[in-house]
Amino acid sequence: MSTTVWIIFWGAVATYLTRIGGHLVLSRFEHVHPRVEAALNAVPAAVLTTIVAPAVLTAGPAEWTALLVAGLMSLRFGMLPLFLVSAAVLIAGRQLVG
Amino acid sequence: MTADAIPQEDEPTAATEFWAGAKLSFPVIVAASPFAFLFGAMAVKNGLSVFEATLMSFAIYGGASQMVGIDLFGQHIEPWLIVLSIFAVNFRHVLYSAAIGRKLSVWPTIQQALGYFVLTDPLYAEVERKGEAGRHIAFPWYIGFGATLYVSWVIQSGIGAYFGNLIPDPHALGMDFLLPIYFFGIVLSFRARPNWLPVVIVSGIASLIAYKTVGSPWHVSIGAAAGVALVALLPVRQGGEFER
Structure with a gap:
């Protein structure tokens, strides 16, 4: 196998370990401490924020407008309308701003 | 069918x-x-x-x-x-x-x-x-x-x-x-979850600092760890969502 295929293979093994690892390690404990529980509950907002934050920082007016619209949409609507309207705002904004 | x-x-x-x-x-x-x-x-x-x-x-x-x-x-x-x-x-x-x-x-x-x-x-x-x-x-x-x-x-x-x-x-x-x-x-x-806003703020700031200093792949793990660590250190809530 080529080096590239080997890198893909080991990358896949490493990735699968991250996907089963949390569960395999955690299931060794019979009781989950309330602090661990609270920490786990905070995971989604924490991780997804870190994926969004740099994109927001390096964005421009078109992107910020789209995010603002997404924020307002989230008060009343579900994910799909939020996403479609914000994406439309983004594309329209980029036509204007470039 | x-x-x-x-x-x-x-x-x-x-x-x-x-x-x-x-x-x-x-x-x-x-x-x-x-x-x-x-x-x-x-x-x-x-x-x-x-x-x-x-x-x-x-x-x-x-x-x-x-x-x-x-x-x-x-x-x-x-x-x-x-x-x-x-x-x-x-x-x-x-x-x-x-x-x-x-x-x-x-x-x-x-x-x-x-x-x-x-x-x-x-x-x-x-x-x-x-x-x-x-x-x-x-x-x-x-x-x-x-x-x-x-x-x-x-x-x-x-x-x-x-x-x-x-x-x-x-x-x-x-x-x-x-x-x-x-x-x-x-x-x-x-946003209805306990500690949502502090988690978002701390993770966001930590990930941006990591993004600027350590570099790209690591800002996700570092930023998330900061937000999760914050919650682990905060007092554990017993009852309703906004009690202390």
């Missing part, structure tokens, strides 16, 4: 569950497809064959990590460093897997093994949302979402590798910013 297209027969609602999960994945597929095409196109540009590009999506199935991987392929970096970078970008799955492990542990082992393979950010978010509503996570529902997204990701990567150079103006189509919008929407949907 749609039922004969789906192999599960142990439960009468399996087909309905599968379809419900698949339907939930459609907006994610719309959001992710530009990245699949982009990945395929960039992979070929960085010296991978169409087969290798598709294999990477097939075996690793992690958009951001694949992008980082092919970026490093193009720079002739030591192989183990590329693998380490892929691992670093995907490290957040450890947290997802720990968080949903208790919900999936009622499934047979083979279903769990398969379920963890297709575990991604959006699927994790959907599992949490369903769990939030107090509903049980059925394997057909989970795999309906996971397998649909997985198959389309692999196919679209292959198509992207084939036709990548034909995309006229990816920027004008907003391709690079669709996933941030999607993840932003998910973050907002969690």
